[in-house]
Amino acid sequence: MQIRASVHRDFTIAVIDDRLYSAFIEHMGRAIYSGIHEPDHPEADERGFRRDVMSLVRDLHIPTIRYPGGNFVSAYRWEDGVGPSEQRPVRLDLAWRTRETNQVGINEFGAWAESAGIDMMLAVNLGSRGLEEARNFVEYVNHPGGTWWSDLRRSHGVENPWNVNLWCLGNEMDGPWQIGHKEAKEYGRLADETAKALRGLTPTAEFVVCGSSHDHMPSYPDWEREVLEQCYDNVDYISLHKYFGNRSGDTLDYFATIEETGRYIQTIAGVIDYVKAKKRSARDVYICFDEWNVWYHNRDEDDRRVAQWDWPEAPALLEETYNFEDALLVAGLINEFIRRSDRVRIACIAQLVNVIAPIRAERGGPAWRQTIYWPFQFASRYGRGRALRVAVDGPTYNAPNASDVQYLDIAAVHNPAEGALTFFIINRHLTEPASLDLDLHGFDGARLDMHHSMSGHDPKASNGPDRPDHIVPVPGNGLGVEDNRLRGELAPLSWHTVRLGV
Known part of the structure; x- marks a missing residue:
């Protein structure tokens, strides 16, 4: 399979916002309790947070994390999670039919995020609550002192404010499953007034502001239009959510769902432009793709379990075991976000630990990296800089989800400050290697500094506590730079990070 491609140093898509490599964690299943927080674990620190999990989180270089939900936030009372831990109430979480002990609240999570070097992106409850509770929450979190709510925080042992600058105005408010679900105009008005108050x-x-829960919602994309018409001048981002799965067993069709994602982003970008023009606004609103990941292996079984169980505390829920095929899908999604970084400024892999997550942790046992950890980590480490356009000329295929899908998927990021040009490359072909000839326009004297790859694995193979390093990136071979061209052969069903010094 012959592939010709070219990149030019001046053909920039956008300067990538570092927050494109962010994450999401919710009070759900074992994400918080026995995920990041397990006081009785041998690896627990003085606050009860697991050091082994923290080490894996730090290695992801996540800039921002969305918290505390998710569906959970739409009935959440943030006041339940502050003050003396022994006085905190146990509540029923209506989103996941579980009991919430509130032993981790905003101050505990803030300390964890600070230790991990991650900024918080907090969500306010606009489902069962509203503007007043959101205003109080922001005052508690961000005001230095001298007021009721800020002094209450200080009395709880947190002298300095958390200074959170990024706020989600509810979660999936278009979804009938959401506690406090609203119609588009109703929600848009509430979001507008809340944003105005909180900016004060x-x-x-x-x-x-909440966009569609996914691109197959009956109200999509009219929901985005109606909401933005109410609040365009007071919000900065609109959220998109999408989860992926290979339910048909067709690997190539699974990979083609990445094309759906591109259409989703393009459609909402068009809606944003329409509302901007209609309002004669000078402001730009961008996309925050704050929930995305693979979620299908156990989804039906989990739905049945949740419907039957009797309010357990931190049960195992949505604990997907990811395989090599899933890692290639995640790598392709990240490539799509890079290519769309002129419109997508923030993206959050959902979630971070245990619940549909790149990191798994057994209660009382080990923690390990899942297969999807690696393409996310390499992109987060080496995908900062300017996204460049890559022209690819090679064989394509048709699938039920999309037509004319490239077998070879390439995204490019130029970091002038580091003198580096990085390519993230996936060969989706099931059996054929790809012979690549990539012309490097404007990068005279480029040299190969690094090549890591994952290939040769059964698509259904995975990592686990008994073999945590079964699928990991290894030094690649077969690629080189000559005559200002990146050339070489890429194995079938393979992922590569190639970093050139330029």
Whole structure:
């Protein structure tokens, strides 16, 4: 399979926002309790957080994390999670039919995020609550002192404010499953008034308004239009959510769902442009793709379990075991976000630990990296800089989800400050290697500095506590730079990070 491609140093898509490599964690299943927080674990620190999990989180170089939900936030009382831990109430979580002990709240999670070097992106409850509770929450979190809510925080042992600048105005408010579900105009008005009030407390704050829960919702994309017509001038981002799965067993069709994602982003970008023009606005609103991942292996069984169980505390839920095929899908999604980084400024892999997550942790046992950890980690480490357009000329295929899908998927990022040009490459072909000839326009004297790859694995193979390093990136071979061209052969069903010094 012959592939010709070219990249030019001046053909820039956008400067990538570092927050494209962010994450999401929710009070759900074992994401918090026995995920990041397990006081009785041998690896627990003085606050009860697992050091082994923290080490894996730090290695992802995540800039921002969305918290505390998710569906959970739409009935959440943030006040339940502050103050003396022994006085905190146990509540029923209506989203996942579980009991919430509130032993981890905003201050505990803030300390964890600070230790991990991650900024918080907090969600306010606009489902069962509203503007007043959101205003109080922001004052508690961000105001230095001298007021009721800020002094209450200080009395809880947190002298300095958390200074959170990114706020989600609810979660999936288009979804009938959501506690406090609203119609588009109703929600848009509430989001508009809430954003105005919260900006009065934190003038530099950025606000994310809820877009469609996914691109197959009956109200999509009219929901986005109606919501933005109400709040365009007071919000900065609109959220998109999408989960992926190979339910048909067709690997190539599974990979083709990445094309759906591109159409999703393009459609909402068009809606944003329409509303901007209609309002004669000078402001730009961008996309925050704040929930995305593979979620299908156990989804039906989990739905049955949730419907039957009797309010357990931190049960195992949505604990997907990811395989090599899933890792290639995640790598392709990240490539699509890079290519769309002129419109997608923030993206959050959902979630971070145990619940549909790149990191798994057994209660009382080990923690390990799942297969999807690696393409995310390499992109987060080496995908900062300017996204460049890549022209690819090679064989394509048709699938039920999309037509004319490239077998070879390439994204490119130029970091002038580091003198580096990085390519993230996936050969989707099931059996054929790809012979690549990539012309490097404007990068005279380029040299190969690094090549890591994952290939040769059964698509259904995975990592686990008994073999945590079964699928990991290894030094690649077969690629080189000559005559200002990156050339070589890429194995079938393979992923590569190739870093050139330029």
